[in-house]
Structure formats: structure tokens, C-alpha cells
Amino acid sequence: DLTRERSKKPPSQFGSKRSSERDCRVCGKSSWRQLQDLCRLAKTSCPALGISRKNLYIFEVDYLCNYKKVRDQEYYLVKWRGYPDSENTWEPRRNLRCAGILKQFHRDLERELFRRSGRRPRARPPRHLDAALVDFLVQKARQRKALQRWERELNAKRAHKGRISVENEVDLNGPPWDFTYINEYKVGEGITLSQVAIGCECKHCLESPANGCCPGVSLHKFAYNAQGQVRLQAGQPIYECNARCRCSSDCPNRVVQRGISYNLCIFRTADGRGWGVRTLEKIRCHSFVMEYVGEIITSEEAERRGQIYDRQGTTYLFDLDYVEDVYTVDAAHFGNVSHFVNHSCNPNLQVYNVFVDNLDERLPRIAFFATRTIWAGEELTFDYNMQVDPVDVESTHMDSNFGLAGLAGSPRKRVRIKCKCGTDSCRKYLF
CATH class of the missing domain: 2.170.270.10 (SET domain)
Known part of the structure; x- marks a missing residue:
């Protein structure tokens, strides 16, 4: 999701523009996108990475942090990919070309407002968001980025179709x-x-x-x-x-x-x-x-x-x-x-x-x-406590607590663990 050409120039502490890509040196385990971010931070063109003078100042939205409405104009606090939080900027909606991120931001906002009030949120969000709501939206955005990275890692490691x-x-x-x-x-x-x-x-x-x-x-x-x-x-x-x-x-x-x-x-x-x-x-x-x-x-x-x-x-x-x-x-x-x-x-x-x-x-x-x-x-x-028909051959079965429900069960000393499966045939306890 790309935004408009950012109106402000990158901060000066990132160095002056270099004429030669040979001066661009980065650590060895950086991803393609990280290398592109480093080029933009250093204001350095790099044809090999697809960074030219034309797109050098085209920046990508990492996620949205906040929302406000001034008169009839909507503004969003933008976290830019590759830049620290100190470089976040308020941008009018008309400047953002990130429909997916905008939609996800408002979906998170509506769900949290509904969770707080128990009522269906208004068609339009409030003009200003309180600090607790902003903190939740930032945490949710960061969590989603972390889950996306994890998803990529899982698929990179899988050896199956x-x-x-x-x-x-x-x-x-x-x-x-x-x-x-x-x-x-x-x-x-x-x-x-x-x-x-x-x-x-x-x-x-x-x-x-x-x-x-x-x-x-x-x-x-x-x-x-x-x-x-x-x-x-x-x-x-x-x-x-x-x-x-x-x-x-x-x-x-x-x-x-x-x-x-x-x-x-x-x-x-x-x-x-x-x-x-x-x-x-x-x-x-x-x-x-x-x-x-x-x-x-x-x-x-x-x-x-x-x-x-x-x-x-x-x-x-x-x-x-x-x-x-x-x-x-x-x-x-x-x-x-x-x-x-x-x-x-x-x-x-x-x-x-x-x-x-x-x-x-x-x-x-x-x-x-x-x-x-x-x-x-x-x-x-x-079934963690799977049983097979006694006429069948002896089979593998679960002999301990399994899952992420926060329950404990010794592999040799079973305890009564409440079941949360919710089925009509629920035994009420795992063991």
C-alpha cells in the first residue's frame, strides 16, 4: 500500500544524498524491503533495488496510529515503513492510497468501540480518539504486523503443499x-x-x-x-x-x-x-x-x-x-x-x-x-483422551494435557481438567 509522495523531506540526520550506489553499505541479513528502506533513509538511488530519483521519496504506510477530524477534513497519524515513531506524521485522507490499511484501521476501531459500549458504533467515528483507544489501535497494528511476519516464517519453513x-x-x-x-x-x-x-x-x-x-x-x-x-x-x-x-x-x-x-x-x-x-x-x-x-x-x-x-x-x-x-x-x-x-x-x-x-x-x-x-x-x-474399540489393535492415545488453554496435567498423574469443547456429547472433563 503506497501513499502519496511525502510532503516533508526525510530528516537531515540520515545524511546527504550520495551520488554513487557503491557508498551504500548495509548489514548482510537484511530483506529486500529493508534494503529499499535503508536507501530511502540515506537518500541514495539504487537501480539494483528499484530505487530511482523518481520514487526515492515515495513512502509506504506501515500502519495507522490515530485519527481525528478537523472541520470536515479527516486526518490519520501515519507510521511510515522504515522510519522510527518519531517521524510519524498527520496526513489528510486524500493523500493516502492504502485502502486495505484504512479499512482495517476502521474495522479495529469499530470492534473496540463496540466492545467498550456493547452497542453498535455510530456510522462515523468520533472526532477525536482517547489515549486508551489510540494505545489499543497501535498495539493491534503492531500485533498484526508480527502475525504477518510469523505467517511468512511458517510458510518459508513448511515442506508441504x-x-x-x-x-x-x-x-x-x-x-x-x-x-x-x-x-x-x-x-x-x-x-x-x-x-x-x-x-x-x-x-x-x-x-x-x-x-x-x-x-x-x-x-x-x-x-x-x-x-x-x-x-x-x-x-x-x-x-x-x-x-x-x-x-x-x-x-x-x-x-x-x-x-x-x-x-x-x-x-x-x-x-x-x-x-x-x-x-x-x-x-x-x-x-x-x-x-x-x-x-x-x-x-x-x-x-x-x-x-x-x-x-x-x-x-x-x-x-x-x-x-x-x-x-x-x-x-x-x-x-x-x-x-x-x-x-x-x-x-x-x-x-x-x-x-x-x-x-x-x-x-x-x-x-x-x-x-x-x-x-x-x-x-x-x-480427542486428547482417544479410546479405540477393544477388538482393534492397541493404538496410540493422548496421555497428557494438550493445547493452549492454560490447563495443566501430569503425563503420568492425571487430574480432572474441565473441557471447553462445547459439544452436545461433552464429557465435561478431559480426563
Whole structure:
């Protein structure tokens, strides 16, 4: 969103105009836009960065800080991108060509006025804003910029097709400061993943599986149909083709390993459950949605961390107890979108154990599949205290508090935690 050519010249302390771009030196880890800002600050043209004499004094609005109306003229206090707050200027509306930022500013203003009064705000904003309201608008604008940066970071790190968006229209909470996005397990100290030694020789793994393909070798059923939907009962393991198989990457028995394919949104819930995840597009019943990833640690380490998490008020421990309770996945500080998925007593996701390149049954990959058709805009949930039919094979289940609702639960000593899912079948407590 570009504004008019700014009427005042940049402050003189930024130096005189330089004739040669060779004099322009900046630190090594600056983004393209930061480099452009530095050129404008130094009043230096740089053809390589697209900064010429014609656009040298064209400035971009970072966000709007304040509003006032003098007679019939509307003015906005502008925070200019690349300039400190001390260089903010009041600009008449006619000079601003940033329709999106203007619209968002008035939307934030109307929501805060409604929150204060409980009544629908007037069609026109007040002529002057009080200090508390201005402070809120500035914090909201800064929060939105921080969430946009976080969204770009998440998408830069993701190794899957599905994009990630971030939204918070509820409070002023910004990105979690101690969370790192990863795409696969982060193996802890003293743990070794044993790589698979053989692969299948199938020409077409679904239509003509040789010796039962990879599932058949392990005496299990083929997991998917031609559309990639799981057809096994919950609790039965999924064996996908691996790196040593002759089939291609589009093999129908390679679903989980291809990663998240749906566009998802991490959003702030309005009912005190912290962050949540919703889908931005329709998800078919029995389709793969995402994996639960994090640090793989021993059960002893999980016990130690669990006691710390209890004191902090949250934990993200997921026991890998498919055959024995030896390892745990901790997604507190390293994880993917599943880190933000909330609990429900009537969930739309089901957990399956998946084996690909590592066949150690103590270290399955944890995959979420849709239990029904999930429509665009619907929140994704799973049951933290998942139980499977006793006739099924023993399955992975959640054995600790999960989510950002500020609740604590020891990974080994369960406490009664109130459930906030709000479904008709709510059990009232997580455990």
C-alpha cells in the first residue's frame, strides 16, 4: 500500500544524498524491503533495488496510529515503513492510497468501540480518539504486523503443499516466542531411528501388489483406496511404501509422507481455548490431514519435562505406546500445525500409527485423518483422551494435557481438567 509522495523531506540526520550506489553499505541479513528502506533513509538511488530519483521519496504506510477530524477534513497519524515513531506524521485522507490499511484501521476501531459500549458504533467515528483507544489501535497494528511476519516464517519453513495463514481477531496475543516449526520428528539424545532395509517390487502397489506390497510384508492390510482415503479401522497400523521401494512418489501407498495438502489457518479462539486450527477448504471423509510431530524423547525425560510443564500450566506430550510405552513426542517447542489443534469430545480427526522408513514399532509416525467431511471454515479437533474399540489393535492415545488453554496435567498423574469443547456429547472433563 503506497501513499502519496511525502510532503516533508526525510530528516537531515540520515545524511546527504550520495551520488554513487557503491557508498551504500548495509548489514548482510537484511530483506529486500529493508534494503529499499535503508536507501530511502540515506537518500541514495539504487537501480539494483528499484530505487530511482523518481520514487526515492515515495513512502509506504506501515500502519495507522490515530485519527481525528478537523472541520470536515479527516486526518490519520501515519507510521511510515522504515522510519522510527518519531517521524510519524498527520496526513489528510486524500493523500493516502492504502485502502486495505484504512479499512482495517476502521474495522479495529469499530470492534473496540463496540466492545467498550456493547452497542453498535455510530456510522462515523468520533472526532477525536482517547489515549486508551489510540494505545489499543497501535498495539493491534503492531500485533498484526508480527502475525504477518510469523505467517511468512511458517510458510518459508513448511515442506508441504498446504499453506498456513494466521489470524487473531480476539485479543492482543502475538506469535508464541518459544515455538519452532518443523516438518518431521526431531530425534532426541540417545535415540536412533532404524532405517528400513528393503522395499517393495510392485509395478502398481494398489492394483497389483507384489507379495502384498509393504503392508503385506508386515502381515497387514493395504491402508488406502484409489483416492488416498484410509479404509482401515482406527487402531490398525498403516504401512506405507518407503525410500527403498521401486514405486514413484505418486504411488497410492504414499499419503502421509507427502505431507499436508490442505490450506489451514491458525487462529485465536474466542472462548478461552487459546490458539486453534481450522481448514480453509473442504476435506473429504477419511482423508489425511496432518501429522503430529515434535521431539522424540524417552519416557523418563517425558516424566521430567511433564513436571516442569505442569508448573508452567501447559504440556504437549504424546505417548508412542503402540507396542510399549518407551518414547514420547514433545511438541512444546518444536512442532507443526498440529501443535495448535484443540480437543473435542466429538472430534473430526482420528489418530493412526504410520510406518514408512522406520519400522521400529516403538516409534510410529502419528497421523490425523478426517472422521467425516470437514467443511471450509470448520475447526479441526481430536480427542486428547482417544479410546479405540477393544477388538482393534492397541493404538496410540493422548496421555497428557494438550493445547493452549492454560490447563495443566501430569503425563503420568492425571487430574480432572474441565473441557471447553462445547459439544452436545461433552464429557465435561478431559480426563
